[in-house]
Amino acid sequence: MASIKLAHVTKAFGAKAAVNDISLDVSDGEFLVLLGPSGCGKSTLLRMLAGLEKVSSGEIHLDQRRVDTLPPSARDMAFVFQSYALYPHMTVRRNITFPLIMRQFRWWFHLPLLGGWAKRRIERSPAVRDLVERTARTLALTEMLDRHPRTLSGGQRQRVALGRAMVRQPEVFLMDEPLSNLDAKLRTAMRAEIIKLHREVGGTFVYVTHDQIEAMTMGTRIALMRDGVVQQFGAPREIYANPANAYVARFIGTPPMNLLEARIAPDGMVQVGPLALPLPVQLAGIAAQPALLGVRPSALTLARHATDATLSGQVVLVEHIGAESIISIKLADARTAHRDEGAAPDEIMVAEPGYSALRAGDPVRIGLDLRDAVLFAPDGSQRLTARPAASLAVAA
Template sequence: MASITLNHVAKHFGPKVAIADIDLKVEDGEFLVLLGPSGCGKSTLLRMLAGLETVTSGEIHVGGKRVDQLPPSARDMAFVFQSYALYPHMTVRRNIAFPLIMRQFKWWFHIPLIGGLAKRRIENSPAVRDLVEKTARTLSLTDMLDRYPRTLSGGQRQRVALGRAMVRQPEVFLMDEPLSNLDAKLRSAMRAEITRLHGRVGGTFVYVTHDQVEAMTMGTRIALMRDGVIQQFGTPREIYTAPANTYVARFIGTPPMNLIEAALEPGALRIGHVALPFAKAPAGGEAGQGGVILGIRPNALTVSPAAGEQAGVGQAGLFGTVSLVEHVGAESVIAVKLSDGTTAHEEEGAVPGEIMVTVQGYSELKPGDPVTLGADLSEAVLFSRETGRRI
């Protein structure tokens, strides 16, 4: 069993707290994604799992065995780096076989002639050769085994790096932003490749990325981090539909969730002068009636041309003016500046008074057009104004 358990794990670099008291349980065979912006601690956490960073406090268990005091070589984990880290003077075959060669390392391998012959003998042994060729077939690298890394494309090099990890048949695969050096088309193809690889070889995958698309499409569960603290741990669907706080709401989704200052009233939600029927009771005990932050996804809003240019104060919806229209393939993204009601401007990336709407197809609206917005509040989420947590 390759389950991973972190008990009160922390990492300090002098006075700097990189990881703050994390508890986490990853089940055997899961694909966990550590997601967050640069500097949030996700790569540090991965390196502590691998043994490349020491743990300041806490314990790490893999398969029920404590490993935080073991050297990296004794943890039965394979690490795929962001920069491929292939040996340029070795063929693809030797790069993939190298972990198996080093598994039988002897001190006299350092002697140039004798060590070279010994390594070649291990590489050409039936067991190693069969395992390398099986791994190459899995990753469609069979025709490249005798080529050198400099002759390969970025995607092919990344597959070689994956092969070098796979050939060890480890219990845990650790991947540190392995697709960040690839272009958009290759990233999409490699996302699918890694997902299929997880399905074929099993094992527990821990994958670090700052790309929410990778996290949402690949992970069975996501740990979203900020400043060394896990903000939410759950399935992609849970994090998307029920964000734990306003930070998660703004981080997940493209465009991100709209955050609008509102007031909760009996049977209604008031935004500025507009009262919208609202029957959903808060899930927590932080708010009764009073000020809240309404979170609503862009696809839960509708937009239509306004009958006139007077500020809307009725019950039908919100009035605003189009400030930006982006046509993105099968849908259009429309930014609307509200004439009444303000987005929760304290959240990074939110424009005061502006909300985003996505509509199917090519929208004929233009900047400056007056519009009325409707909202499906059955998909709304409420957050506390004081703490930012979901209520």
């Protein structure tokens, strides 16, 4: 196992910084997930860890050893690619064995007869055969060792790619969106296998994905990135419950958090449209000011009849997804502040258990439960927190 330390790591392509001044500490045996949308710099950061991209500035340390100046072969890291990157002319056994052959590579391995004999000798040695077969058993590949990649399914090919990484027994496993080419059911199964692999192998994993469900279920900690900058670094539950800014709040959670324009009053109430509600204990003491109120869809309730403690709206869309229904509602008397692409203005989402009988066009009233609500600055750049003397601070 190994710890990883990134100190002010930057990668620039011309005038554009793909990764901008990132500092992270990853402990031995952690499962770190680099999460973010396409183009945020997460794969570039992973490739810098592997040595496939040069660092423009900053340092990368593996345990106490600086590695950003070393070639990939000297870093003791195994890389699992998105596209599997298997050798189609080799059997599964030879694909898994290949890193062990390359450890003993000599120039004359290129000679057809002599090189072929040397590679077979390594492959058939007791130590290598035992390691390959143990790895195959772990990944349920024993019956496929003599098959070629073209005869395997996507999930089986991904297991071969994992086996090729495992057999090296590296200090760090690096994975670049390894499940993105699989269908939804297979992704779920492979997700469980990788979690199990991490538990059994005990190594340090760095995993890149744009899928927040993968990040929340697999990672011990998540680094959520945007435009080359880490927006928040922490445990999945911490990021979900205490998002550092509005971007994090909207990115983590399915469906995403609703953001409503609000105003904190001097009397400790929060005004949302015509509705005035008392702030919960964790938010009491924040100074009077405009703000964004963040409320998860599961914290909203629907009613057909008007009350003093509800907002009015009209159903736009109802999505039935089995255990719950996701209902999109156009607000009539309050404004939303969703700044991400694709979010309809003044629409909120409500998650209701079971099968909803509502239909598009139905008028509804929405009640807000603020027990787990969060408040952000009006521009969404930081979370507002209550501190002694009613001070405002950016959440860590």
